[in-house]
Amino acid sequence: MGAPAGTKGRNGLDNRQVERLREQLQQLKLAALAAVRSSAGELSGEDADLFRDSGLTGDGALAEAEFERDVAGAGQVRTALIEIVAAERRLANGEYGLCVDCGDIIGFARLEAQPAASRCVRCQEKEEKRGGPTHFPG
Numbered sequence: 001m002g003a004p005a006g007t008k009g010r011n012g013l014d015n016r017q018v019e020r021l022r023e024q025l026q027q028l029k030l031a032a033l034a035a036v037r038s039s040a041g042e043l044s045g046e047d048a049d050l051f052r053d054s055g056l057t058g059d060g061a062l063a064e065a066e067f068e069r070d071v072a073g074a075g076q077v078r079t080a081l082i083e084i085v086a087a088e089r090r091l092a093n094g095e096y097g098l099c100v101d102c103g104d105i106i107g108f109a110r111l112e113a114q115p116a117a118s119r120c121v122r123c124q125e126k127e128e129k130r131g132g133p134t135h136f137p138g
């Protein structure tokens with residue numbers, strides 16, 4: 001069913017690659033959720049809003065309330081989760097694999113190493129120089 005294997009979308013990925021990355025994202029999400037669960041914290045309404053904005057509510061796999069509770073209080077893991085959820089949303093929208101800044105193809109090799117990557121290498125470097133999500137000393 002669907003397009004034959006080897007047919008690439010505008011994101012430069014064929015169906016098999018997309019499926020593989022989708023599975024990796026799922027694994028990452030489960031791992032991050034487990035990490036969040038192991039670090040208890042207080043529920044923050046801000047976190048809940050953040051995740052609603054990230055499109056988590058479209059995912060029927062998790063009850064939203066449970067997720068909001070689990071997410072509370074997890075710093076880095078929370079950030080990672082936000083990226084994963086955003087990547088899943090782009091998958092659903094057909095925007096996955098395209099740089100959110102310049103619209104270029106991110107490329108399978110980079111996505112395989114970092115399934116939640118939202119930028120091509122060039123834009124990611126720019127973002128990091130600007131002091132973006134990656135911690136920058138000084």
Ligand SMILES: [Zn+2]
Nearest residue numbers: 099102120123
């Ligand atoms: Zn870019």
